Amino acid sequence: MTEVTLVQAVSMALARAMEEDENVVLLGEDVGVNGGVFRATKGLQKKFGSERVIDTPLAEAAIAGVAVGMAAQGLRPVAEFQFMGFSYPGLDQIICHASRLRNRTRGRLSCPIVYRAPYGGGIHGPEHHSESTEALYAHIPGLRVVIPSSPVRAYGLLLAAIRDPDPVIFLEPKRIYRAVKQDVEDDGEALPLDLCFTLRDGDDVTLVTWGAAVKETLAAAETLDSRYDIDAAVIDVATLTPLDMDTILASVEKTGRCVIVHEAPSTGGFGAEIAARLAERGLLSLLSPIERVTGYDVVPPGARTEHRYLINEDRIIAAARRAVFFPEAPTEQDHTMEDA
């Protein structure tokens, strides 16, 4: 066992996958000699050679498309976009070809590609450097969208993504790239895709989240318990598409209340999809309206205003308490953290 950060767990999984399968190749801007912007591919070119860890020109459309060609011919490319906001020149290839080749050729060609990109805010990066547009990709049939939120899940889910026969958009929450260390066993064990992870059991309210927001959501659950005696379950969705609704429904059947937390803007965010499915399949279990704690419908702001944009523990706690107290409003005297 080694204690590693999330980004180190990504490197570990890449190295393991490359050792196991010589069809796994990495490509992207500066990924080789320099190990990538966030050092996720550090040392891999030395270890596996420049034929398998490829420094590309600055050309996302071609990176995305070359990966399609490689994958359709049996390789397992892992392509890196330096930031999620730079994946858009590649969207055409991803949407029109990577996600559809299987369908179009009646299964004769497929695209076992992993497109990796750091995503989300919290590093004082402007706009494209803080983007959280996972819902764009989640909208595309044929793609999987996978988001790890801990070193253990980064390792296990990335291995699963690489071995998966379909294209995966693997979004790494850069805000927590180095936030915590965990023991990760480099045993080549993948974690299941298409399954939510229940991080905390609870009877009063279900908090559903993914990515870096898992950090604040877990902290909120602790505070809800210690300060307000509210027992919150926390579910890390991890694989957005295809979505494991059963795990979420089972918890909401128990708690009757659901708060969905995500960093992306609310309109058309993936939280809306989860809320819709809860309404379709779990309406009679609900004791209160579904709450969403999300980013605002604005462009990710500059460094100085970022803290006002990013979701925080307080907002999650307030939403959970609204749900629990419904139809009453939470009482004034135990309303805010400052009061406590």
Add this chain to the structure above:
Amino acid sequence: MARKPKAPAKSKAAAKAPANSGSRLNDDIGEDKRLKMFQLQLEVRHLETRAHDLFLQNLVKGTSHLAVGQEAIASGFATAMRSDDYTFCTYRGHAHTMVRGASMTAVLGELMGRECGLLNGKGGSMHLTSVEHGAMGSYAIIGAHLPIAAGAAWKSQYLGTGQVSVCFFGDGTTNIGAFHEAINMAAVWKLPVVFVCENNLYMEYTPIGDVTAVEHPAADRASAYGLPSIIVDGNDADAVYRVARDAIEMAREGGGPSLIEAKTYRHFGHSRADPAKYRPEGELEEWMKKDPIPMYRQRLLDFGIGENVVSSIEEMVMKAVDDATEAAKASPEPGSEYLFKDVWADGGASWRN
């Protein structure tokens, strides 16, 4: 379309001019423009160096990309541009925005995320924009602004305004599709746009030669669009000014676009986070010998401009940078209302949130 690369030939001739300082000063550039270019280069150098210091004091958040070492390009072009011409540049755009006339306080304030910033701290280092000065934006998506500059040039052509768009980008950018798409369109439509590749030898960390099929990433591609291959010493403001003047003049007269490759070097790493360890030993030192500013200072002296004139410009610029630093530091941080402003044309986002 068949036109010759005039500028490099001219700058060679200038270098061979007789050592008569007076006649050299009264050449096609002249004293006023030279003093202006000297001052612009100094302003950029000192403001960016100050920005770097402020980073270290944690007064500038996020990352930023300095053009220290590349000042001659911005200064030479700005001096050749008309005040209503357009500049389009990248995240490495402090220089290009300042040389068009944006105030130091507004630039530094923007880097520091203050209310007094060009965009009230909302855009930050990578998005400096000063529409009133013709600085139409810094674009952080590689290649994005080449088609945008062509679009602006199309407007100028359509309305016959005589305005020229000048679009700056790096060597790495020549490998993205938008570069090729935009230049082809501009050539087909004979648009009044000048594309300027600042070849500083590296994309982010990777040497440009490792990922590019040709030696000169921009110049060697020019013929594919029927344009002449133009390479200029990007560390020599006079040489830059001359190619800029010719290309802009041609564009203004309806002669169509140009693609210019200016060879240069950035003294710092790609961004704040980059210690630039990938550079071969001695490379920086070699380029420091070609630092555009001491070189230009010496030229002014050789041309007979007094030491007192030169040093008074230096003092003035330093004082201006100091004043701007104090003014920006004193400016408040923007309030949360900016977060919800200017998302839609009605000015707000609050009705959706």
